[in-house]
Amino acid sequence: MTPFEVPEGDPFGPHNLPYGVFSPAGSDHRTVGVRLGDHVLDAGAAAHALGSPYAALLARPTLNPLLAAGRTAWSDVRRALTAWVTVPSHQETVAPFLHPLSSVTLHLPFEVADYVDFYASEHHARNVGQIFRPDAADSLTPNWKHLPIGYHGRAGTVVVSGTDVVRPSGQRRVPGEDAPVFGPSVRLDIEAEVGFVVGVPSRLGRPVPMTDFREHVFGLCLLNDWSARDIQAWEYVPLGPFLGKSFATSVSAWITPLDALEEARVRPPERTHPLLPYLDDSEEEPGGYDLRISVAVNGHVVSEPPFSTMYWTAAQQLAHLTVNGAALRTGDLYASGTVSGPEPGQRGSLLELTWNGRDPLELPEGKRTFLEDGDVVTLSAWAPGPHGTRVGLGEVTGRIVAG
Numbered sequence: 464m465t466p467f468e469v470p471e472g473d474p475f476g477p478h479n480l481p482y483g484v485f486s487p488a489g490s491d492h493r494t495v496g497v498r499l500g501d502h503v504l505d506a507g508a509a510a511h512a513l514g515s516p517y518a519a520l521l522a523r524p525t526l527n528p529l530l531a532a533g534r535t536a537w538s539d540v541r542r543a544l545t546a547w548v549t550v551p552s553h554q555e556t557v558a559p560f561l562h563p564l565s566s567v568t569l570h571l572p573f574e575v576a577d578y579v580d581f582y583a584s585e586h587h588a589r590n591v592g593q594i595f596r597p598d599a600a601d602s603l604t605p606n607w608k609h610l611p612i613g614y615h616g617r618a619g620t621v622v623v624s625g626t627d628v629v630r631p632s633g634q635r636r637v638p639g640e641d642a643p644v645f646g647p648s649v650r651l652d653i654e655a656e657v658g659f660v661v662g663v664p665s666r667l668g669r670p671v672p673m674t675d676f677r678e679h680v681f682g683l684c685l686l687n688d689w690s691a692r693d694i695q696a697w698e699y700v701p702l703g704p705f706l707g708k709s710f711a712t713s714v715s716a717w718i719t720p721l722d723a724l725e726e727a728r729v730r731p732p733e734r735t736h737p738l739l740p741y742l743d744d745s746e747e748e749p750g751g752y753d754l755r756i757s758v759a760v761n762g763h764v765v766s767e768p769p770f771s772t773m774y775w776t777a778a779q780q781l782a783h784l785t786v787n788g789a790a791l792r793t794g795d796l797y798a799s800g801t802v803s804g805p806e807p808g809q810r811g812s813l814l815e816l817t818w819n820g821r822d823p824l825e826l827p828e829g830k831r832t833f834l835e836d837g838d839v840v841t842l843s844a845w846a847p848g849p850h851g852t853r854v855g856l857g858e859v860t861g862r863i864v865a866g
């Protein structure tokens with residue numbers, strides 16, 4: 464069997480073709496790779512060999528030039544790649560540029576410009592509201608159904624899947640005490656999220672309407688927004704998350720283009736409150752995505768959050784984050800917010816899964832409330848593809864190491 468004969472049912476068949484950046488075995492040269500089954504195609508080298516005009520976009524150490532090239536180029540490159548891996552005469556030419564996935568090193572696929580994290584799951588927001596603000600009349604804040612809440616995070620600490628996460632130290636308050644103590648976080652958590660990658664910039668002072676979402680956003684990835692709950696709970700009033708989340712954010716090595724996810728588009732949940740015109744998506748194309756996420760701790764699946772339950776869509780989030788005229792840059796990354804479904808087994812954080820440590824998870828190696836040194840967390844996901852196929856979103860994994 465040649466690498467082009469991807470087994471039926473493989474979520475990385477030619478219907479997917481996600482993009483990453485890799486170095487071949489024994490080399491530190493970085494270049495754009497496209498995943499096909501268990502192989503990575505050196506897309507720039509393949510383009511050169513075929514005399515393709517896209518070589519200039521693909522023989523690069525990051526995806527940023529491709530991201531900046533815009534939607535027409537994105538579709539043209541995808542069409543070309545599909546032909547290279549499926550048409551026999553092209554297959555022959557590009558075969559020397561396929562590398563076994565197990566032999567390459569995967570890198571952070573793009574230079575992250577600005578990073579924003581949203582809070583778009585109603586189930587997550589209600590759970591966290593009940594845990595952090597038990598005395599509030601409503602678990603949702605009064606603004607929640609009127610705008611996608613978010614904050615600007617730290618772009619420079621976004622790391623690729625497989626990077627170790629050093630347990631952060633900081634201030635926390637021991638219940639019942641007035642003054643804080645300093646030390647390693649004892650409530651280190653995960654947040655299972657989806658990251659959206661901006662390709663085409665926008666002009667300062669010009670909001671980007673929801674209808675232009677596909678002109679600007681190239682694709683999506685899996686994202687783990689590591690969160691130190693004890694640091695967060697003490698520091699977040701009144702300006703929001705700061706050091707409790709800025710120490711590391713992990714993304715998957717593969718960026719799935721939105722063009723591979725057409726069959727996964729779904730209507731978001733029923734809107735319970737009328738929306739201001741710039742966020743009103745009642746007349747728009749379905750803005751949700753049916754992504755089935757799985758969260759594993761040390762190889763044991765502890766949760767299966769369904770992305771289709773997210774209240775706010777990525778198009779609404781883009782419209783909101785630019786509505787004040789803030790400009791987009793190539794490489795901007797915005798995270799969906801923790802994905803939690805309505806069922807207990809669908810929660811996207813340990814904070815919720817263990818109800819702030821009250822109900823530990825039973826793992827074969829013992830009870831878990833929050834993460835211990837040496838724990839490995841892996842998020843993986845797939846989406847429905849054409850003709851009953853699955854589109855694999857790969858995985859984002861990280862191991863906790865002592866600070």
Ligand SMILES: O=C(O)/C=C/C(=O)CC(=O)CC(=O)O
Nearest residue numbers: 581582583591595654800801
């Ligand atoms: O409600 C709060 O005070 C805190 C919320 C979070 O920690 C969630 C967050 O970072 C946004 C998200 O991922 O949904």
Ligand SMILES: [Ca+2]
Nearest residue numbers: 580654688801
């Ligand atoms: Ca988050």
Ligand SMILES: [Mg+2]
Nearest residue numbers: 688689708712
């Ligand atoms: Mg984070």
